[in-house]
Amino acid sequence: QPHWPDRDRFVLSNGHASMLIYAVLHLTGYDLPIEELKNFRQMHSKTAGHPEVGVTPGVETTTGPLGQGITNAVGLALAEKLLAAEFNRTEGDAKHVIVDHRTYVFLGDGCLMEGISHEAAALAGAWKLNKLVALYDDNGISIDGQVAPWFIDDTPKRFEAYGWNVIGPVDGHDADAVDAAIESAKLSEDKPTLIVCKTHIGKGSPNRANTAKAHGEPLGADEIKLTRDAIGWAHEPFVIAPEVYEQWNATARGDDLVADWSERFKAYEAAYPELAAQFTRRMAGDLPEGFAEIAVQAVASAHEKAETVASRKASQIALEFFTASLPEMLGGSADLTGSNLTNTRSTPPLRFDADGAVVLTEDGRIGRHINYGVREFGMAAIMNGVALHGGYIPYGGTFLTFSDYSRNAIRMAALMKQRVIHVFTHDSIGLGEDGPTHQSVEHAASLRLIPGLDVWRPADTT
Numbered sequence: 206q207p208h209w210p211d212r213d214r215f216v217l218s219n220g221h222a223s224m225l226i227y228a229v230l231h232l233t234g235y236d237l238p239i240e241e242l243k244n245f246r247q248m249h250s251k252t253a254g255h256p257e258v259g260v261t262p263g264v265e266t267t268t269g270p271l272g273q274g275i276t277n278a279v280g281l282a283l284a285e286k287l288l289a290a291e292f293n294r295t296e297g298d299a300k301h302v303i304v305d306h307r308t309y310v311f312l313g314d315g316c317l318m319e320g321i322s323h324e325a326a327a328l329a330g331a332w333k334l335n336k337l338v339a340l341y342d343d344n345g346i347s348i349d350g351q352v353a354p355w356f357i358d359d360t361p362k363r364f365e366a367y368g369w370n371v372i373g374p375v376d377g378h379d380a381d382a383v384d385a386a387i388e389s390a391k392l393s394e395d396k397p398t399l400i401v402c403k404t405h406i407g408k409g410s411p412n413r414a415n416t417a418k419a420h421g422e423p424l425g426a427d428e429i430k431l432t433r434d435a436i437g438w439a440h441e442p443f444v445i446a447p448e449v450y451e452q453w454n455a456t457a458r459g460d461d462l463v464a465d466w467s468e469r470f471k472a473y474e475a476a477y478p479e480l481a482a483q484f485t486r487r488m489a490g491d492l493p494e495g496f497a498e499i500a501v502q503a504v505a506s507a508h509e510k511a512e513t514v515a516s517r518k519a520s521q522i523a524l525e526f527f528t529a530s531l532p533e534m535l536g537g538s539a540d541l542t543g544s545n546l547t548n549t550r551s552t553p554p555l556r557f558d559a560d561g562a563v564v565l566t567e568d569g570r571i572g573r574h575i576n577y578g579v580r581e582f583g584m585a586a587i588m589n590g591v592a593l594h595g596g597y598i599p600y601g602g603t604f605l606t607f608s609d610y611s612r613n614a615i616r617m618a619a620l621m622k623q624r625v626i627h628v629f630t631h632d633s634i635g636l637g638e639d640g641p642t643h644q645s646v647e648h649a650a651s652l653r654l655i656p657g658l659d660v661w662r663p664a665d666t667t
Contacts, residue, residue: 206459207235207262210488210595211306211466214265214281218274218312219342220255225311227252230263232449234456237262239443258593258621266593267621270613272319273586275339278310279325280590280599282337282397287535287555288596290563290571292484294477301473303466303484306336307391313342314352317360324583329397330368333561337397338390342377344406350417361401370396377402395561409436487533488595490624499530516663517630521546524600524628528552528573531598535591537575538602539584545602545630548574581607585614585627592623600626605645608652619657632662 206212217226224245231237237251244250251261255269265281268274289304316322329337341360345352361371370393375382383402390398407419410432424432433439440446474481486493503526507519514522528534528551537555538547548554555572556564563571577584581603588599608615608629618625634644653660 206463209459209463209466210484211304213306214278214285214308214594216266216274216278216281216308216310217256217264217268218278218310218316219271220268220274222311222313223252223254223256226256226264227261230261232445232453234454234459235263239445243443266590267617270617271313271315272317272321272325273589273614273617275310275312275316276321276325276583276586276614277590277593278308278337278339279329279332279334280587280592281594282308282329282334282590283332283587284591284594284597285336286332286334287563287571288484288594290565291532292480294473294480296476299476301469301476303470303473308334308337309387310337310339311342312339314345314347314356317341317358318356321582321586324580325587326364326367326369328577328580328583328587330364331557333368333395333557334397335393335395335561338387338400339398340377340383340400340402342404343374343401344404344415346406346415346417346420348417348421361399364399368396370398371401372398373401374403375400377404378408411435483532484596487597490595493530496530499526503527516632517544517546519663520628520630521549525549525551532573533597535573535575535597535599536601537577537584537588537599539577539581539607540579541603541630542574542576544604545628547600547602547628575601577601581610582614585611585625586617588625589614589618589621589623592618592625593621598624598626600628602628602630604643605629605632605648606643608648612651615652615658616655619655622657 215226217223224242227237227242227245231239231242241251245252246254253260255267256264257267258264266274266277268277285304285306285308289302292304294301312322343360361373364371370390372386372389375386377383383400386400390400405415407414407416407424410419410424410428412428412431413419413424470481503523506526507522524534524536524547528536528549534552536547536549536552538545542548552573553566553570555575558564565571577587584601584603588601591597591599603611608627611627615627629648631639631643632645632649634646636643636645649660649662652658
């Protein structure tokens with residue numbers, strides 16, 4: 206059930222391997238018939254060349270630009286952790302747990318070469334996202350060939366340095382070995398996990414295995430025939446034996462999980478009706494009743510005071526209104542909080558204790574302002590993941606000139622139609638003291654070229 210709030214999330218970060226997720230979704234019982242697989246990479250099909258959220262049931266995020274999938278996954282895992290801290294309750298022996306799921310991400314060498322993977326992995330370690338499990342497809346091949354001449358990282362040590370739990374290498378073609386590694390990852394209490402899976406690209410193809418030709422080219426009719434013979438697959442194309450469907454189909458198990466959660470949620474709703482209503486509203490993406498009046502009050506108050514303030518201060522005044530009324534607003538800044546003024550009285554800084562638990566304020570609230578550090582691109586793609594998860598409306602700030610760092614993630618948010626808010630300050634050539642590197646000349650016009658992105662820039666009557 207692709208919209209159940211407490212489902213595990215799976216992200217295919219190396220989105221060019223899209224047929225993998227399409228095949229699994231089809232076999233496990235999602236609404237993706239075999240005819241859609243036959244339409245792979247065709248216009249208007251549900252099986253585009255790269256997975257698209259909102260098009261294919263079971264796809265959690267649109268991936269293709271490498272490195273952003275793993276970063277979205279960090280946002281998904283963060284949202285889960287924060288919602289659990291906000292809504293789960295324990296009173297005596299009674300435990301009401303309505304948020305308790307994991308985020309899995311499949312990624313390859315290309316994702317790890319992208320610089321954003323460093324930004325994301327470092328924050329995942331700092332936030333101790335122990336329910337995040339990354340499976341690294343370590344096959345040593347990219348489009349240009351063997352990656353050894355240009356990718357010499359010791360990936361396990363790199364992730365250990367980020368504060369991750371590292372498992373492997375394991376044989377990525379041994380399902381039992383991978384399953385055992387995942388079960389081990391679930392035991393981690395304070396660290397995300399990287400599972401290093403050694404694989405052979407094009408395994409089974411007599412002439413293309415372990416070569417770049419298996420990465421970016423179709424095998425061709427002759428090689429397909431040889432591969433089918435090599436792996437002992439005797440069925441016609443797109444014909445799957447009934448016993449295979451029976452073994453893979455997971456709809457009954459999914460229905461049981463949803464039914465169990467629904468019963469637990471009923472008990473939660475009886476014990477905490479207001480929290481249950483808020484959780485349901487926020488996961489549906491609905492704004493609270495009376496929000497339109499709140500917005501009018503914010504505008505009226507600013508008009509009545511008629512203060513002459515910097516536009517970034519005017520932004521903070523607006524955020525004060527909205528963050529006080531919308532507990533789902535989750536703010537942050539890329540190391541420019543004092544300049545962007547994205548913090549408010551309702552958004553204390555987000556912190557985690559030594560054991561990885563979310564630190565609560567004296568009145569039991571979570572921190573709602575994130576210090577992303579100097580990671581504009583990472584911030585933008587993590588916010589996309591938070592928005593995709595549901596339950597929060599993320600916003601983050603930096604200087605407008607640094608929107609260039611974030612641009613592709615901003616474009617992805619617009620493409621996915623996600624409610625992500627970017628607060629860009631210091632937005633003109635008036636930044637004389639900082640010089641031309643910080644003077645945003647072309648940036649507003651450039652952002653307006655992105656389809657589906659609303660760009661608002663304050664102006665006066667002149």
